[in-house]
Amino acid sequence: MTEPLPAGFLPPPGRPLSPPVVFTADFTSPSQWVAGRTWAYPGGGPVNPRDDKLDHLVADPAYSRSGVFRARRRQDGLWNTGLLTTEGSEEGLTVRAGDVLEARVRLPAESGAWPAIWTWRDGGQEIDVFEYHPDHPGLLEFTNHVRGTNRYHHDQAVGPGAWVNLRTFFGARSVDWWLNGQPVFSDGRGVGRTWQAYLIVSLSVCAGRYHRAPQPETTEMSYEVSHLLVRRPTI
Template identity: 80%
Template structure:
């Protein structure tokens, strides 16, 4: 299965102009995903208070395996939370430089919810496909921690309970983020050629340092990832150059090769 690559994902004329699906998320698969454990958390979890989280990671399938990521309040003050990662799984899938991740997500509504799709490997290599906090209802966050860039993007399509389509292009020289079919941030920094990282999909709960903790009467929260695929550039077959009437050769490259473009919109991260 192939489709044209998004603008900005092919930085050099004549390089691959199509992608193929290399990963389709099956959240119920025990070979694709590990539940309730991540080395992005101290000692692999289950808690991570140093990152302002009330999470208590659980492997219970009800919290993640349907693609609905849940969190429920515990009597000890923590929240049972759902997390899936490809790290440590039998398949061990990693996203690579040049890959394109596409996901459809329904945002949560409860204050304190902190959903995210992100990457991680060896204590680093983090690219945030998205983060969201309902206390900032129209704002979605995109971050390249590898090269230190980010965008707080305000959009009328972003609101508690809304469905959004996300696309992230993990380019060597630029990471590009798309929202509902429109490119909204091109960071111009990229990830470098050797970059690769595992996927994490989870719902965290804010502890209150940077975003409000859940209201006292809130006992449960959730968000849904209805689809997630990763596409990878593939080399296009080259044809022998055609001989022109004058004895020369026609170019084997299309005249409208894709080039990196500037980000749409003018909003920037607050200082």
């Protein structure tokens, strides 16, 4: 018998579980996405050492525009990394309270890889749809930085090279996460009614303070986002 979803995982009364799609990611599109720059990094980038990242953001389309997000070791010890954001793009999509994000992701295998889908605006408004670190191979991280909640979720379906389906509901009163169609975390705090933020898809590289840095012989790493969309309830 299938257990009912917890109350926090249900949409408001009268709203469908799968509302209309308002955004389908086309990573090749410069009108949707800006590459290699984000104000989530000091000065817009390209580096962010205070977050324990070895990143050196690049706009080179080979690092992000195919939906495969790459990182390659540089001679100076940093890594050229791929990042896309809707901030500053022509369309300027912001995710809003009440939206649902869905994505399919292939997790990386290399130690030091730090993939994430997350949100950012005006120095904060960060919700982590997911983060992953291969030194904890069976664990995904889900975090609401707006209201200070998080979950470290262990699952047998999670591991290096695994494909996972992610779904996040940015509720005013609760942010809810699903993994492979199953509810895994309802934070009961939400983002507030007026919340909105830009999307970021990125592959960072850990410097070693919080998670293992890359092995000396590793020169490249990658993860893939095969699709990403945003649904928005009609009012």
